[in-house]
Amino acid sequence: MSNVKRSPAENSFSNDTAWQITSAEHMESGHMACPGCGASLSMRHTLKILGPQTIVVMPACCWAIIAGGQPTTALSTPLLHTPFAVAAAAATGVRRSLTAKRKKDITVLAWAGDGGTFDIGLQGISGAAERHEDMIYICYDNEAYMNTGIQQSSATPHGAWTTTTPGGKDFQYGKKDIMAIIKAHNPSYLASATIAYPEDFYLKIKRAKEASGFRFIHLLAACPSGWKIDSQDALKVTRMAVDSGVFPLLEMGSDGSFKETIEPEKPIPVQEYLKAQGRFKKMSDLEIETWQKEID
């Protein structure tokens, strides 16, 4: 845990309900995740909140492996694996089937990585969002194609080492602004979160569950091997992403504007977050300074 004090931002949640974590598990032990994987912890808690009346739709991503191969499965909810580009469209079909059969009170959860969301799956997400399909789409963003061995995606931040950006400088653009893209579709719920801030995470997933229509949550999920950090530091480093302002925890209000739901009282410099990871080792001081200015 970071030692930075946090104060709830204006309009943030009451903590009374935040910690009603059920002991029921819908993600079982024996999964295939690496130690310190942010995506697996995120799924565990997401399903605790959504409960057993949930159908998970999942494209190619780390989680397609984490869930386990036949005849095993790590999820005790129904799970539909799909090709890479089509999680949102397949989830649409699942929901429409439930509607046709007049089955209510089931949450359809599309669960995809950043490659399946920011890159190859974006068109299908845009279609589902535009049609206001009744689903929760969660992107667990570990900021590269981690499952195939750490290749750059359009969610990879500028300056990060990946196997396709070996110098960390092969691309001049920054991380794609997925929140702005989804916001432009007028979703019924939109937030960013991370399990490293669990009280915030819980309330946002709960709010998404209680809403209907197209709901989108952007999760930052550490990948120790891709970020070049010790697995024991995964949550600590993820919290630093929030505390440095690199990954603000946002929620879209009814007026369509974003509000920060957790505001660090004493923000840390970007440099501290970057230096904690091996993937930003080749970033120059000037580049770090520029990033800091952008955040400020």
Add this chain to the structure above:
Amino acid sequence: MQKQAILLGSDAIAHGVRLSRPEVISAYPITPQTHIIETLSEMVDNGELKSQYIKVESEMSAIAAVLGSVSAGSRSFTASSSQGLAMMHEVLHWVAGARLPLVLVNANRALGAPWNIWSDQSDSFSQRDTGWLQIYCETSQEALDTIIMAYKASEQLMLPIMVMIDGFILSHTMERLLVPDQQIVDDYLPTYRAPYHLDPDNPMTFGAAAHPDLFYELKKTLSETMSEALTVLDNCQVEFAQKFGRSYQPIMRCLEGSEKSDTAIICCGAMTGTARVAVADLNKSGTPTDLFKLRLLRPFPSQELCTALKDKKRIIVLNRACSYGVGGTLSQEVRTALYNLPQRPVVNDVMISLGGKEVFPETIVEVVKNQEQLSAVDCNWLKD
């Protein structure tokens, strides 16, 4: 009861779909398929058809949406053509591998480049290894009937079926046909009850990674089901013939009295209609010729084909799809099947049309009259 109607091919297909009562339809426009989904949209709008109608943003999503809806237990429908079917390719494999029953109508059209919207079977022939059954229709009546039969067979086999019509030639022309009443179709095609589906009260995982030995076993099972499909399709068509009075086999002789001729033509789809006229002329003018239409490309009815053609000396295959570097795709299929015969006929591979190049009865007559000049090895392209 069946009502007489004069309908556009696309509308006839829409009626076949309506009568099959899909719970979910995904739709994306592409010429010459668009009329099908437009008519279905009207049927949903006016309450004739109670389906969830999803206007997706691409063919990739069209097929993925029904992948989702069938996985959740709903009878579903989608349609496509050409570039759209090619875009679906990855998910076509997935749907068959996942053993999902589904019916897709493809309006056959050429693939670019260059752009071409006209009739050509390259789009569906290049999907023949995806694990889908493929049925080619000569008329709109046949298409309407085939859709209803296809749902029945697909749900018994737990494999998807692609029903083909020739773009424009069938989709955009009027035909006098019979539209069955809902009641008789309901009697033939009961409500779909999925043996397995996405259900939180009975949770299962679908499509998880399979290790090599298990993968091999699953694919072997798929292949075995394909072999059983001929029997299942036959049962479905026999019952259909009893109820509706129209009968369809995997390979059909098109005219009586030509059994003894040494030469036979094989083709599939609407071109059969043109070939009927050509063959009638040929037989009248002293060139005895037999004609077969192939309805089923997958599974390929090898045994039935051998039985039908065992006494022929020459088979002329009229192709509307090319496997570049080999020749007509249909010719390859026919040759492979006939290889098992002790006395094999000569197979002439004729590229009769691509990209909507018009096939007149005279085109076929000329090919058959000059059959001695046709290469028995290479693909025979028409001279301009």
